[in-house]
Amino acid sequence: MSDIHLAGISKIYGKNGLRVLPLLAQGMSSREVLAATGCQVGLYDINLHIPAGEVFCMMGLSGSGKSTLVRHINRLIDPSCGSVHVGDLNVTALDAAGLREYRRRRVSMVFQHFGLLPHLTVQQNAEYALRVRGVPPPQQAEQAVYWLGEVGLGGYEQHYPDQLSGGMRQRVGLARALAADTDIVLMDEPFSALDPLIRQKLQQQVLDLQARLNKTIVFITHDIEEAMLMGSRIAMLNAGRLVQVGTPTELRHHPADDYVAEFMQSAR
Numbered sequence: 001m002s003d004i005h006l007a008g009i010s011k012i013y014g015k016n017g018l019r020v021l022p023l024l025a026q027g028m029s030s031r032e033v034l035a036a037t038g039c040q041v042g043l044y045d046i047n048l049h050i051p052a053g054e055v056f057c058m059m060g061l062s063g064s065g066k067s068t069l070v071r072h073i074n075r076l077i078d079p080s081c082g083s084v085h086v087g088d089l090n091v092t093a094l095d096a097a098g099l100r101e102y103r104r105r106r107v108s109m110v111f112q113h114f115g116l117l118p119h120l121t122v123q124q125n126a127e128y129a130l131r132v133r134g135v136p137p138p139q140q141a142e143q144a145v146y147w148l149g150e151v152g153l154g155g156y157e158q159h160y161p162d163q164l165s166g167g168m169r170q171r172v173g174l175a176r177a178l179a180a181d182t183d184i185v186l187m188d189e190p191f192s193a194l195d196p197l198i199r200q201k202l203q204q205q206v207l208d209l210q211a212r213l214n215k216t217i218v219f220i221t222h223d224i225e226e227a228m229l230m231g232s233r234i235a236m237l238n239a240g241r242l243v244q245v246g247t248p249t250e251l252r253h254h255p256a257d258d259y260v261a262e263f264m265q266s267a268r
């Protein structure tokens with residue numbers, strides 16, 4: 001179990017992105033930087049500590065930088081500057097082999113649109129991370145079948161993804177992430193494509209599993225109700241900047257600015 005530390009992360013899209021950092025440091029907004037330089041500020045100077053064993057929510061409007069930030073944790077995105085540490089491991093400094101190993105053993109991801117391989121069965125999808133890691137086939141099967149049972153998909157092992165409903169597909173996504181047995185699970189709006197009732201069931205299931213498994217879950221949502229239900233703490237992003245980090249109660253009673261206050265007022 002390892003804490004995640006993000007230190008001074010900026011991500012600037014566009015030519016010679018680093019040249020805009022001094023402008024941001026002088027107080028220019030992301031919009032002004034875009035107008036003046038053509039560079040899009042994905043993230044600016046993010047410092048964040050995510051303790052092991054938390055469900056930590058990333059919250060913010062569309063385009064605020066949630067996905068960009070979370071994709072730094074498994075290095076699907078490299079920062080323009082700054083570093084990511086998981087425990088003692090400097091993720092930013094890993095070479096290709098180290099990164100492969102890190103992704104196989106330490107961090108898995110659940111995607112909004114499920115990310116299942118359509119030509120593989122439910123069980124083969126759930127086995128995927130274990131196969132890539134070279135786990136012997138009987139153990140792959142044992143683990144996959146176990147986790148499919150845990151998420152309520154016992155009996156569906158030999159089905160294909162297109163034979164399942166959206167909620168069931170996302171259960172396969174969950175089983176695949178859990179079978180991978182990583183201590184960090186990244187979830188990028190995992191339930192936003194699902195009906196409200198199915199969504200509630202899966203939210204509760206993740207919380208129940210988390211209480212047993214004690215993983216570090218970084219959960220992206222743009223839904224404040226979901227963030228308040230799921231998150232031990234919530235990070236609020238606005239235009240690539242980290243506005244506030246706190247428990248749902250702290251955000252509700254002490255919002256750092258109007259942006260946070262408006263979100264909190266919109267929650268029931």
Ligand SMILES: Nc1ncnc2c1ncn2[C@@H]1O[C@H](COP(=O)(O)OP(=O)(O)OP(=O)(O)O)[C@@H](O)[C@H]1O
Nearest residue numbers: 013040041042061062063064065066067068069222
């Ligand atoms: N490859 C890219 N090139 C240029 N700009 C990008 C790129 N990827 C992301 N951005 C910009 O970075 C900003 C943050 O995007 P990001 O997808 O992280 O936001 P988000 O909060 O996850 O949004 P959503 O909720 O819509 O997924 C946006 O302004 C986006 O347009």
